[in-house]
Amino acid sequence: QKEVEQNSGPLSVPEGAIASLNCTYSDRVSQSFFWYRQYSGKSPELIMSIYSNGDKEDGRFTAQLNKASQYVSLLIRDSQPSDSATYLCAVWTGANNLFFGTGTRLTVIP
Amino acid sequence: DGGITQSPKYLFRKEGQNVTLSCEQNLNHDAMYWYRQDPGQGLRLIYYSQIVNDFQKGDIAEGYSVSREKKESFPLTVTSAQKNPTAFYLCASTPHANYGYTFGSGTRLTVV
Numbered sequence: 001q002k003e004v005e006q007n008s009g010p011l012s013v014p015e016g017a018i019a020s021l022n023c024t025y026s027d028r029v030s031q032s033f034f035w036y037r038q039y040s041g042k043s044p045e046l047i048m049s050i051y052s053n054g055d056k057e058d059g060r061f062t063a064q065l066n067k068a069s070q071y072v073s074l075l076i077r078d079s080q081p082s083d084s085a086t087y088l089c090a091v092w093t094g095a096n097n098l099f100f101g102t103g104t105r106l107t108v109i110p
Numbered sequence: 111d112g113g114i115t116q117s118p119k120y121l122f123r124k125e126g127q128n129v130t131l132s133c134e135q136n137l138n139h140d141a142m143y144w145y146r147q148d149p150g151q152g153l154r155l156i157y158y159s160q161i162v163n164d165f166q167k168g169d170i171a172e173g174y175s176v177s178r179e180k181k182e183s184f185p186l187t188v189t190s191a192q193k194n195p196t197a198f199y200l201c202a203s204t205p206h207a208n209y210g211y212t213f214g215s216g217t218r219l220t221v222v
Binding site for chain 2: 008031032034036042043044045046049088090092095096097098100101102103
């Protein structure tokens with residue numbers, strides 16, 4: 001079983017809609033959770049971090065964490081074509097490194 | 111401006127050659143990492159270092175070597191023993207993994 005799992009997509013949403021990206025993890029002691037955005041041919045960029053259960057909002061982005069169910073999600077409101085990218089979920093379990101999912105490719109259709 | 115710099119952006123390697131990828135950071139981060147990214151396979155950890163003069167193997171260390179002689183620098187050598195080195199290589203750093211990583215811009219290595 002992989003440490004971090006994401007639906008690889010592609011996920012397509014129309015411009016202005018809400019995009020919902022999901023991530024599940026296997027290690028119950030996981031403590032910190034991150035969402036990275038990666039444009040094609042570029043390096044990942046940290047867009048959200050969340051450490052406790054509940055929602056965390058930053059502009060059009062909302063991260064949701066449910067430790068009991070072992071999932072973390074990212075909602076993108078009012079999706080724009082510039083949001084088209086691969087979104088990587090990463091988890092810190094207390095080890096020396098993060099564990100990454102394989103990413104979900106999002107396409108926002110104008 | 112603080113950041114993490116990888117060079118070169120593109121690198122071509124002939125069969126049997128060793129090549130070295132540079133990674134430099136001025137963020138004063140203790141930990142540095144090297145990842146390899148292939149299409150559809152996500153990020154795979156090659157090596158990481160928590161402090162100067164110490165480093166650990168990741169999941170796919172065979173065919174690679176690293177050094178950490180300075181806090182700011184963590185170069186990766188792709189040796190001729192690495193049979194399929196064509197990939198996108200990412201360097202990252204952090205004061206502690208709990209805070210997430212800052213990534214460099216990456217080096218795209220191609221075997222010719």
